[in-house]
Amino acid sequence: MTEAFSGGDQHTRVHSCQSPGFLQRLSDSTGGVIVGICLFTLSFYVLFTNEGRALRTAMSLDEGLSQVVSLHPDMSLDHQNHNRLVHLSGPLHTSQPLYDPNYGISVQAVKLKRQVEMYQWVEYSESRDYKENGETKTETTYTYNTEWRSEVINSRHFDQEVGHINPSAMAVESVTVVAPDVWVGKLFLSNGLIEQINDFHTLSLQGFPDANTFLTVYDDYFYHTANPRRPEVGDVRVRFAYAGLSGDGLYPGPPHKVSIVAKQQGDKLTPFRTRSGDSLEILYMGELTAEEVFAKEHQLNVMKTWALRVGGWALMFLGISLSTRIIYTLVDWVPVVRELVSVGLKMFAFSVSCSLSLFTIAAGWIFYRPLLAVLISALALLPVIITHARAPNKKNQ
Incomplete structure (x- = not known):
């Protein structure tokens, strides 16, 4: 047996059943x-x-610290270190900027992330159980709010879909672009090392011109609406974030420095296999000595x-x-x-x-x-x- 009581964007439903x-x-x-x-x-x-x-x-880690060889980023490539565990600190470099043609964004970085959010209805529920006349009753209160969400919320699963319908898909999709070649000094980073560069920073859009009447720049977001302060359900906003600035550009800042411990294989940095069976392929943001890198790994x-x-x-x-x-x-x-x-x-x-x-x-x-x-x-x-x-x-x- 189910009863429902409504009021505005909130309603209560009571479900009754015999006590087990x-x-x-x-x-x-x-x-x-x-x-x-x-x-x-x-x-x-x-x-x-x-x-x-x-x-x-x-x-x-102890084995790696006893064998690691520290390199200077500006020194020429030394083939005597082939297949040896090396430590290297220096600024990141990439061959060309990452570009998003839809919004005219260009940043020289290792990664560029386009984060998309849509204004949607969100359902919240709160339940409580109680006993009445020998029956166990569950009273559930449903509340509906409009919020910016990065994932599509299926309104078909709402307890009350009427008046709270969300679009089935976003007009723009989130995506992350990764630079094909990344290197520090004379050595190129492996895919495993590139995956560890995840310190994303929001790209400032201050002073960025509006593209057209349907695209408004406000608070570091691109809004697909003329009035971002009064969005409607289905409106979309886009924010960009970057990780691992590289190159010599001044916008949005100087290149980031990283500290790496990995195996030198020719002109590439690859995983180093220890006698204990683990692989050492470590990257930290900032300039750290080999001892500091291994100390952080021990702490982790x-x-x-x-x-x-x-x-x-x-x-x-x-x-x-x-x-x-x-x-x-x-x-x-x-x-x-x-x-x-x-x-x-x-x-x-x-x-x-x-x-x-x-x-x-x-x-x-x-x-x-x-x-x-x-x-x-x-x-x-x-x-x-x-x-x-x-x-x-x-x-x-």
Whole structure:
């Protein structure tokens, strides 16, 4: 059963259904157990492989730092460095400017991005559940606003499409143009290095003349409308952004400098394969020494390692919570017992996920640093030791 209440660009819809019985809730909990077991298994894979990856990356970085040769961007090409790991800092260079003929934009850079947005209807929904007369009701409030969006919003999926219809496609498409040849000093960059140049800056259109009456320049946007302050649904605006300024041009600024660590292969920079199995193909914006580049990579490796550790623990906690949810379902008809069981299951999931996560991390280190693995295992056993230590005291009391 569904009821609807409207008002302006907002309306509310109430959906009613019978409260699920015990067998239905038990069936849903059984499905949660299956999902929980899958997440629980996945967490072991994430945690275990993450430790090996972290150590392999650290070893590869140390190996690279011990072999890297720093080059000067103005020195002539030295073929003695063929197949060696080199470090190079200097300004970017490209053969010719990147050009967008539709808007008359020309910038000498590694990348030029055309970002298109359309003024469209956007639907927002907010729901709340409540029980009334033995039925479970869901009250959903839908609100409609007009906003600039970079993707086409399909209004056919709206709860109320009448009066909120969006165009099915944009008149202009977003696109990114990449320079075919990019080099620093005497060495050309590989595609992998060029892909890492993503520090996009908005191109200023200050003083740029209006092309015609249907194209207005306002606030660094090209508007396909005569009045950008009062857009209508379907109007389009375009903004340009560049990454990696190059060449000797003064507009919109001097060439950007980069720091690169990669293998010199002839006059090209390509990935360097370490003995640990990783590839070193590193690029940072700005002038950095080889030591600074590798220090940043070590820091990035540590951040990634801890992010995956937290993610693996979260998967394990969620998996255990879903797997034990069926116990809560068996007693959810008794209010007091239900709350106690809910708190107990959460504490159980937290304790077990912490201990098993630490055990898994320790297993990942046992072949590389056995002492560290033992210390982590001892930390994982700490909750069990505390529990057994407190048990006799309670028995005596």
